[in-house]
Amino acid sequence: STHNSAQQRSRRMADDDDDDDDVEVTRAPSAAAGLGFSLKLPAKSAEPQLDDESEDVALAAAGVCLVHLTIDDGSEKAEQVPMAQTIEFVKARALVLFATQLEGKTTNDLCLLLNGAELLNPMSLSDYSDFQPGKTVRVDCTS
Numbered sequence: 001s002t003h004n005s006a007q008q009r010s011r012r013m014a015d016d017d018d019d020d021d022d023v024e025v026t027r028a029p030s031a032a033a034g035l036g037f038s039l040k041l042p043a044k045s046a047e048p049q050l051d052d053e054s055e056d057v058a059l060a061a062a063g064v065c066l067v068h069l070t071i072d073d074g075s076e077k078a079e080q081v082p083m084a085q086t087i088e089f090v091k092a093r094a095l096v097l098f099a100t101q102l103e104g105k106t107t108n109d110l111c112l113l114l115n116g117a118e119l120l121n122p123m124s125l126s127d128y129s130d131f132q133p134g135k136t137v138r139v140d141c142t143s
Contacts (some may be wrong), residue, residue: 004074052132057134066136069094070142071101083133085125087112094141105143113140 063083070076077097081090091107102110112119114130114137116122125131 003017010112015036015063046084061133065131065133067131068136068138069097069141070138071098071141073101075101078136081125084124086121086124088121090109090139091121092117098141100143109143113142114138 023042025077033108065083066078068076068078069090071094075098077094079090079093079097081093090112091110094110095102096103096109096111107121114128119128120137131137
């Protein structure tokens with residue numbers, strides 16, 4: 001009886017799935033394999049390359065802002081930072097990204113500036129209206 005109801009569910013799922021012909025419902029080789037059916041998905045093709053707009057949309061969906069950090073010598077690095085992260089986290093990432101140039105410095109030695117205004121340690125990106133998911137923001141990092 002359980003075997004028959006699993007087959008009926010399997011058939012119903014296959015019948016209801018008119019719009020997605022790529023998924024094939026097949027019997028599993030043994031009854032010990034769960035409900036008695038498995039899904040075979042087509043092999044995945046190479047990942048499509050994202051253009052800039054698609055990347056912005058993907059970052060926005062992930063709640064991430066792209067922060068372009070520039071240090072005193074003009075070096076620049078970009079970092080994807082979740083909106084909930086703190087300014088101190090961004091400073092810590094700057095120390096890693098610019099390890100050679102900022103050697104011996106701590107987060108207390110760094111000052112992050114957005115349009116000339118200092119970004120404060122206890123705040124998160126979401127506390128500043130300039131930072132938005134999917135947006136690219138330029139930040140100066142001085143020491």
